[in-house]
Amino acid sequence: MGLETEYVDDTKAGQGQKNKVKEEALYLYCVADGGEQASLGAIGISGHEVYTIPYNDICAVVHHCPAQPYQSDNQEVMKTWVIEHQGVVDMAWKKWGTVLPSSFDTMIKGESRDGAEQNMKDWLKREHENLRNKLDKVRDRAEYGVQIFWDPNVIAQNLMETNPEIRELNKEIKLKPKGLAYMYRQKLENLIKREMETSADTCFRVFYSRVKKHTGDIRVEKTKKAEQNLQMVLNLSCLVHKDKYAGLGEELSQINQMKGFSVRFTGPWPPYSFVGGS
Amino acid sequence: MEPTRNSHATLVDLLDRVLDKGLIIHADLIISLAGVPLIGVNLRAALAGMETMIQYGIMEEWDKCTRTWESEHRKARRAAAISGEEVLLEIPGSYHYSQGIYTAWRTGRIYLTDKRLILYNPSFDEVLFETPLQGIKGLTLEEEKCFTEKARKSLCLLLDSGEIARLHTSDVPGLKEAIERRLLTLGLSWQQIPGLSLQDKKTASFLIGGEEVLCQGETWHLAISHSQGIAPSQNWQHGCLYLTNRRLCWWHDFERRLEFEVPLEHVVHSILVTNECKAAHTNNRKKVLDVIYQGGCGKEVVSFSGDHLMSWERELNRIVSSEGIATNRYPELADPQEEIGSDAVLQAPEQKRKLN
Numbered sequence: 187m188g189l190e191t192e193y194v195d196d197t198k199a200g201q202g203q204k205n206k207v208k209e210e211a212l213y214l215y216c217v218a219d220g221g222e223q224a225s226l227g228a229i230g231i232s233g234h235e236v237y238t239i240p241y242n243d244i245c246a247v248v249h250h251c252p253a254q255p256y257q258s259d260n261q262e263v264m265k266t267w268v269i270e271h272q273g274v275v276d277m278a279w280k281k282w283g284t285v286l287p288s289s290f291d292t293m294i295k296g297e298s299r300d301g302a303e304q305n306m307k308d309w310l311k312r313e314h315e316n317l318r319n320k321l322d323k324v325r326d327r328a329e330y331g332v333q334i335f336w337d338p339n340v341i342a343q344n345l346m347e348t349n350p351e352i353r354e355l356n357k358e359i360k361l362k363p364k365g366l367a368y369m370y371r372q373k374l375e376n377l378i379k380r381e382m383e384t385s386a387d388t389c390f391r392v393f394y395s396r397v398k399k400h401t402g403d404i405r406v407e408k409t410k411k412a413e414q415n416l417q418m419v420l421n422l423s424c425l426v427h428k429d430k431y432a433g434l435g436e437e438l439s440q441i442n443q444m445k446g447f448s449v450r451f452t453g454p455w456p457p458y459s460f461v462g463g464s
Numbered sequence: 465m466e467p468t469r470n471s472h473a474t475l476v477d478l479l480d481r482v483l484d485k486g487l488i489i490h491a492d493l494i495i496s497l498a499g500v501p502l503i504g505v506n507l508r509a510a511l512a513g514m515e516t517m518i519q520y521g522i523m524e525e526w527d528k529c530t531r532t533w534e535s536e537h538r539k540a541r542r543a544a545a546i547s548g549e550e551v552l553l554e555i556p557g558s559y560h561y562s563q564g565i566y567t568a569w570r571t572g573r574i575y576l577t578d579k580r581l582i583l584y585n586p587s588f589d590e591v592l593f594e595t596p597l598q599g600i601k602g603l604t605l606e607e608e609k610c611f612t613e614k615a616r617k618s619l620c621l622l623l624d625s626g627e628i629a630r631l632h633t634s635d636v637p638g639l640k641e642a643i644e645r646r647l648l649t650l651g652l653s654w655q656q657i658p659g660l661s662l663q664d665k666k667t668a669s670f671l672i673g674g675e676e677v678l679c680q681g682e683t684w685h686l687a688i689s690h691s692q693g694i695a696p697s698q699n700w701q702h703g704c705l706y707l708t709n710r711r712l713c714w715w716h717d718f719e720r721r722l723e724f725e726v727p728l729e730h731v732v733h734s735i736l737v738t739n740e741c742k743a744a745h746t747n748n749r750k751k752v753l754d755v756i757y758q759g760g761c762g763k764e765v766v767s768f769s770g771d772h773l774m775s776w777e778r779e780l781n782r783i784v785s786s787e788g789i790a791t792n793r794y795p796e797l798a799d800p801q802e803e804i805g806s807d808a809v810l811q812a813p814e815q816k817r818k819l820n
Binding site: 216286 | 468479482483486487718719720721
């Protein structure tokens with residue numbers, strides 16, 4: 187945690203360490219689909235001047251800063267940085283139509299500013315074919331987050347009414363003496379739990395295929411703890427053509443109307459989930 | 465359905481993407497390789513929730529802050545649970561909770577306010593027990609064996625609902641005194657109820673309002689089961705016989721419920737018999753107490769075995785005659801006179817609490 191303790195706020199971040207050879211760096215926001223040299227103004231992290239390093243028909247959208255990653259213990263500062271990062275990517279996305287967004291704190295260094303710029307250019311040159319392919323793949327497409335939740339209470343209630351085995355057992359309990367009824371209730375709870383798991387698997391498959399047919403590409407993300415009493419059964423990142431997203435929205439509305447289910451639909455995001463790897 | 469990108473609500477979605485994903489530079493010149501995951505984790509932790517933070521062990525400061533906040537908050541919540549009341553005594557304690565076959569001591573903080581007695585669990589913001597002070601009709605200290613087999617005192621409260629509530633705390637007599645002091649200040653009257661035995665706990669679960677136990681004792685009950693095609697089988701079950709001012713009933717220990725009950729006016733007669741056949745498998749006792757009562761289909765007989773049967777017989781018949789029900793002798797059964805010699809030294813069934 188040495189770095190963290192040294193750079194506690196954004197005024198210190200990015201400043202070189204005194205007893206080290208001073209290096210310069212370029213902070214990369216994204217690679218955009220355009221070969222022009224341009225300046226986007228002081229819209230970068232902490233108000234840095236954002237400009238492009240072009241190579242052939244593509245360019246890197248960058249700002250110049252000391253070769254130190256942005257780190258802070260202050261969460262508000264970090265949050266602001268991330269939102270600023272996203273702001274630049276959005277701007278470039280609007281301007282050039284297609285971008286490959288990079289992760290936060292992606293930087294290329296050099297001995298001087300010129301050196302760093304040269305290194306960035308070399309990288310673009312070396313990776314040109316790969317970057318070009320990726321740009322073509324995500325052209326006219328955006329990423330959407332799709333998260334489907336269910337309310338376990340509603341689902342369990344539904345199982346009680348529709349599952350013959352559970353219904354039968356539930357009926358039997360009422361006829362049992364207290365002690366035995368307790369055992370039966372345990373049995374019922376286990377049965378409901380098992381059926382819920384089976385049901386979740388089924389939901390996953392059904393919803394996955396219903397969503398997938400509207401997408402060009404799809405990533406299954408880890409499900410997370412949900413708010414309130416809901417459980418997340420499906421978490422997807424979808425790459426969707428701009429003409430197709432209405433169809434996806436329609437599909438999701440239908441799922442959203444199902445009793446006990448709800449959908450979170452976010453985006454459009456730059457295609458963060460579809461530009462990684464080589 | 466339209467997608468949203470409202471920056472606040474979807475911040476986590478944005479972070480997932482900006483921190484975990486995106487273009488990766490494969491180059492020697494990249495500087496942030498070590499930095500990125502650290503930042504990612506750190507920032508994520510700030511927004512993702514406690515589990516992640518603890519998992520990465522980087523939130524000690526945060527944890528400390530949260531604990532401080534929590535303890536402040538707890539005070540605030542306590543205030544909410546008993547707002548507008550003056551707390552006279554606050555002490556950690558527990559309440560004996562019993563519902564169906566489930567019983568447990570539930571712990572929290574006991575608050576004696578100017579109006580109520582409350583057991584509150586601040587962690588779950590749950591009131592485990594409460595009664596207005598006017599609802600307390602009697603108090604007693606009770607010794608009982610707790611699960612560690614050590615005798616400890618608990619405070620029994622008789623509530624106006626007829627329920628008996630049990631509370632335990634480190635200073636039970638102190639709690640009792642504090643409650644009594646407050647009752648006195650309020651000008652309320654209460655009773656010192658005599659100590660209850662462990663057995664009595666059961667009665668709380670089946671006694672009807674106004675009903676009181678006159679006699680009780682450990683007895684065996686003869687259960688006869690009739691199944692088709694097979695001769696009826698009989699089986700002695702262990703439990704406790706209760707004679708109340710309304711009913712004669714028998715509590716089955718194993719099932720933990722009343723297996724038999726008959727209103728006193730339906731009891732016709734009780735008689736002690738020597739019955740080798742019936743008594744065959746009950747602790748080598750040869751005597752059986754048969755109680756004849758008016759059942760759903762004419763006169764029926766229920767059999768009990770155990771200690772103090774003669775006293776039971778006497779007590780039952782006394783009740784029956786005082787109820788003005790004709791007492792029929794059954795001359796064909798063994799003459800009770802014969803028994804006196806051996807049974808005369810037996811004590812009467814324990815005289816039970818009377819709330820006077």
